[in-house]
Amino acid sequence: MFKGALFDLDGVIADTAVFHFAAWKNLVKKHFNADLPDELEEKTKGISREDSLHVILNYLNIQVSDEEFRALASEKNEAYVEALNVLNPNYILPGITSFISDLKSNHVKIALASASKNGPLILKKLGLSDAFDAIADPAKVAAGKPAPDIFLAAAKSLNLDPKDCIGVEDAVAGVSAINASGATSIAVGGVELSQATKRFNNTSELNFKEVLSAWQSNMALER
Numbered sequence: 001m002f003k004g005a006l007f008d009l010d011g012v013i014a015d016t017a018v019f020h021f022a023a024w025k026n027l028v029k030k031h032f033n034a035d036l037p038d039e040l041e042e043k044t045k046g047i048s049r050e051d052s053l054h055v056i057l058n059y060l061n062i063q064v065s066d067e068e069f070r071a072l073a074s075e076k077n078e079a080y081v082e083a084l085n086v087l088n089p090n091y092i093l094p095g096i097t098s099f100i101s102d103l104k105s106n107h108v109k110i111a112l113a114s115a116s117k118n119g120p121l122i123l124k125k126l127g128l129s130d131a132f133d134a135i136a137d138p139a140k141v142a143a144g145k146p147a148p149d150i151f152l153a154a155a156k157s158l159n160l161d162p163k164d165c166i167g168v169e170d171a172v173a174g175v176s177a178i179n180a181s182g183a184t185s186i187a188v189g190g191v192e193l194s195q196a197t198k199r200f201n202n203t204s205e206l207n208f209k210e211v212l213s214a215w216q217s218n219m220a221l222e223r
């Protein structure tokens, strides 16, 4: 039996991506009078605030000073945090509450492995703070996803070997990060996530039985 579950946040626990992208769009409109195409949203998912801003400025072909860069990132975050005020437990994605409850009844420890520095605030607003045994701090890891660092930190925060953990992700970079960490990757989303050990089409399909069997087959391959 696996002992830990390492959760991505945006796209797995709640759809915070809409709030992120709306805040980026407003920022870019205000400062550069430019519009961001919807396709860019995907490229800003799962990566840090700073990396997202790099992606956006590259797309717009705009160069800014280090000071302006920091000011833009912080203004976006203020707007994003303000928008998060509407969050409540109804924003938890379908299937997540029952999956967490099955993990708990099977004595699996739970940690957050999100790139977001707002993870603790979001879990609080969703009423999930008590469900999590630990939150890995993305400010303390050297490299973002697809590097394994945040999943390694999340396993460590539970005092577990990553091999004894499953990781749940909705982004390609996140699945690569889980695979590189040694944990068993569980994806929620489309066929682009096929490098995961087990993929479900969406969070409502997530279930403990199939996740356990994916972890068991993955461990059998290791032997």
Ligand code: B16
Pocket: 008, 009, 010, 011, 017, 020, 044, 045, 046, 047, 048, 049, 052, 077, 113, 114, 115, 116, 117, 118, 119
């Ligand atoms: P913050 P995840 C990621 O969350 C988002 O997908 C990504 O769009 C965002 O830039 C990143 O968190 C950082 O968030 O600005 O709140 O620190 O998918 O890793 O849970």
Ligand code: MG
Pocket: 008, 009, 010, 011, 012, 045, 046, 169, 170, 171, 174
């Ligand atoms: Mg995500």
